[in-house]
Amino acid sequence: MKKWMMAGLLLALALCLGGCGKEAGKDRLQDGCYTAQMGEYSHGWKEYVTITVKNGEVVSTEYNAENISGFIKSWDNAYMNNMKTVAGTYPNEYTRYYAAQLTGSTAVPEIELLSGASSSGGNFKKLSAAVVEQAILGDSRVAIVPVEAAEE
Numbered sequence: 001m002k003k004w005m006m007a008g009l010l011l012a013l014a015l016c017l018g019g020c021g022k023e024a025g026k027d028r029l030q031d032g033c034y035t036a037q038m039g040e041y042s043h044g045w046k047e048y049v050t051i052t053v054k055n056g057e058v059v060s061t062e063y064n065a066e067n068i069s070g071f072i073k074s075w076d077n078a079y080m081n082n083m084k085t086v087a088g089t090y091p092n093e094y095t096r097y098y099a100a101q102l103t104g105s106t107a108v109p110e111i112e113l114l115s116g117a118s119s120s121g122g123n124f125k126k127l128s129a130a131v132v133e134q135a136i137l138g139d140s141r142v143a144i145v146p147v148e149a150a151e152e
Helices: 002-027 077-087 091-102 118-137 147-151
Strands: 032-038 046-054 057-066 143-145
Touching (some): 046 091, 046 118, 057 091, 077 091, 091 118, 118 143
Parallel strands (some): 032 143
Antiparallel strands (some): 046 057
């Protein structure tokens, strides 16, 4: 009789703990690739963030912007030279800086802004929140972030 009682108790405990684990894991990132992009172009560029999630963790992050023809902002050497002189940073530098803050995370981290690229940093915060939400839902559709949301 004691064996059956002990087995029942262990089964009940396992069910309780199993249920708790599922509830706690509801905000877990689902494995896959996810993208969020701005709803409109700003100064000729549309910013986006693409992440890859494996085992519930962001294993790679791409943050960049493209123009209407699909040319990537961090590849634009003329833009880089002009911005570096004026702002002290440039797209190939600040996009990697911001992306590194999201890579390795399991939720939206606190994003530290980089001097000279704080506007892009604000957009990165909004894009990161949107792309992480897509990963939690397991929704691989591109999330569109309205420009108003990025400027708040």
